[in-house]
Structure formats: structure tokens, C-alpha cells
Amino acid sequence: MSSPVTHIVDDDPAVRDALQWLLKSRGVQSQTWASAEEFLSADSRELCGCLLLDVRMPGMSGIELFDRLRGIGCHLPVIFLTGHGDVPMAVQALKDGAFDFIEKPYDDNALVDKVLAAIGHDAKRCAHANAIRALRQKLEQLTQREQEVMQMILAGKLNKVIADDLGIAMRTVEVHRSHIFEKMQVRSAVELSQLLSTLGG
């Protein structure tokens, strides 16, 4: 897993530098982007850390970038920065899943605290995302037939019933079952069920 990086998106070079300097002085790695469009061109789905986003920018606004990112499956925690934010905008942003919304001028310590909180939050998210990814990888190792059988196992059906439903011999179901457990690296149907339940959590 990559180390957390705070991505700063602001059209003003002075602001970018000030933020980067502030974060660096507290030991927080950061990377700057001069526009929403620039950041969008990066592969943001793989990133870990957080996103410091100026609301008002020429071209694409921070809000719009936020929406776009969510649309393409990037769930990096976003902290908005704005010079003249109004309550409805802040409320909407947070309801849409923004992590925080800060008005300029900001307090250095408060901002760093929020960034650290966002990074901490994202660490959990990334860990969970990695667990999900590993699980999907295992699931993809299963053949079509094995996935069918697995569903029926999770439905609590006995091998005999599964065999009847699929119109195959019980022995075949047993073989599939064995392969499923092996590939999923579990030793019982209960473990399998618990492993899969982490997906829908």
C-alpha cells in the first residue's frame, strides 16, 4: 500500500506553495495540481491520503471536480477550501460526502488537524478497499460453475439439494465445494459466509 499523500488543487501558486510548505513542516507529504482538469487526468482511484480542494477555480470548480471524482470511483476524502463560502454550499458538499469544509483565512493548526484526520480516515478506507480487492481476486479464481455452487452453499442448501437443483451428481457438488474452499482459503461454509459478509458491510 502506498503512503498517504495530500493532494492540493488550487489555481493560485502562492496558495499551493503555502499549503505544501505548511504540511511539509508537519511531516505531511503533499502534491500540488494547478487545476481540477489536471488532477482529473491522474489515476485518482489508486491514491491514498486526502484532497485539499479550492472551491472557486477558473474552469472546472472544486465542487464539480468532487462530483466527477465520485463518479469515476475515487473516494478520497475531500476537504474544501473557500474564501467566501455560504452555508448551503457547505451543507450540500458535506451531504454529498465531503470530509470537511474550511473557510479562508484558515487556522494553520486547525487545517493540519483536519488533514491528519482525513488521512487517518482514508487509511481505514484504503485498508477496507484492499480487503475487498483481495476478496474479489479470490472470487475471480472461481469458475462459473463453482460460483453457482457457492451461492447455493451460502443459501444454506445441502449438497444433495444442490445436486438435484443443478441436475448433477452429489459427488460433483462435493468436488466443487472442495475447490471453492481451497480457492477461497476457508475451511468451512461458516468461514466462507463470514468472509463474503465483509463485502456487503
Next chain:
Amino acid sequence: MSSPVTHIVDDDPAVRDALQWLLKSRGVQSQTWASAEEFLSADSRELCGCLLLDVRMPGMSGIELFDRLRGIGCHLPVIFLTGHGDVPMAVQALKDGAFDFIEKPYDDNALVDKVLAAIGHDAKRCAHANAIRALRQKLEQLTQREQEVMQMILAGKLNKVIADDLGIAMRTVEVHRSHIFEKMQVRSAVELSQLLSTLGG
């Protein structure tokens, strides 16, 4: 399950009446409370619907009431109303789990929409809470010993292992197992695992 009610907490009788009238005209049941203290004395944990809360009130503020309610296990969705809200306050409220934050003067249609959204949201929460309650009720039917055995079943242990760990005969474990399935109304360890996984979801 009780039908949803919007609880209005505001010290100004005119505001309370206006809100109640507005909601009634849209078919939304409501109940008014003249102060935070008054609402706190109600058994708010059993309520379904939402909470319209004035931020600034004599005595306990809306924000403080909100915190208190969360503290005592009331998770009714809260919509704050404020005459002169600032961004930091709105942000903090939403981060603490408030459902919405509206500035006065409010738009009637927008407010009703938000109330309806909150009520819809709470319907799901109540349904889930009821499921949890039913599950807890079943769990409480289990004796101490049965709960121990259940944990070990969920850990994927075989009856033989459970018997060894508890220092009792395998037959006894089988009896417990049977009782557990009966009381929890499931027919296999897999179903049990899935039933319990709804708790941690």
C-alpha cells in the same frame, strides 16, 4: 411500528405554528415542543420520523440538545434551522451526524422536501433498528452456555473441538447446537452466521 412524526423544537410559538401548519398542509404529522429541555424529557429513543431543531434558543441550544440526544441513544435525523448560521457551525453539525442545516428564511417547498427525505431516511433506520431488536431478543433467549457454544460455532470450530475446549461431551455440544438453531430459528450454521452478520453491518 409507529407512524413517522416530525418533532418541532422552537422557542417561538409563531415559528412552531407556522412549521406545523406547513407540514400539515403537506400531510406530514408533527408535534411541537417549546424547548430543548421539554423534548429531552420525552422518550425520544422510541420515536420515528425526524426532528426540526432551532439552533438558537433560550436555555439549552439546539446544538446541545442534539449532542445530548445522541448521547442517550436517540438517532432521529435532525434538521437544524437557524437565522444566522455560520459555515463552521453547519459543518460541525453535519459532521456530527445532523441530517441537514437550513438557514432562515427558508423556502417552504425546500424545507418540506428535506423533511420528507429525513422521514424516508428514518424509515430505513427504524426498520433496521427493529431487525436488530428482534435479533437481540432471540439472542437473549439463549442461555449463557448456549451463547458460548454459539460463539465457537461461529468461529468455525467442530463439535468435537468445542467439546474439548469446554471440557464436556460431544453429545452435550450437539444438544446445545440444536437448541441454538431452534431458538434462533435457523437451520444451519451458515444461516446463523448470516443472521448475526446483520448486526455488524
Next chain:
DNA sequence: GGCACGTTTGCGGAAATCCACAATAGGCAG
């Protein structure tokens, strides 16, 4: 054609689960 892989099936046995019938023992309420 040969080879790998997936799906299928059978045989037979070890191990585990499920269950009815039966019984002992302690705690607790009426």
C-alpha cells in the same frame, strides 16, 4: 496429436452431523 483445465461421475471409507429415546443432577419458584 498432445496437454491443461473444467466438469462430470463412481466407489468406498473415515469423520461429522442430526436426532430420538433415555437418564442424572442442581437451582429455583410456587
Next chain:
DNA sequence: CTGCCTATTGTGGATTTCCGCAAACGTGCC
């Protein structure tokens, strides 16, 4: 004291699961 609940154990059998050994068939690749 009696009845109910809980925990415990045993016997014996039906059912199910788990697994090694063996093999047949089709698809797709080299």
C-alpha cells in the same frame, strides 16, 4: 415437596460431509 429449566451424558442409527483414487468427456491452446 414438586415441577420447570438448565446442563450434562449415553446409545444407536440415519444422514451428510469430506476425501483419495480413478476415469471419462469436451474445449481450447501449442
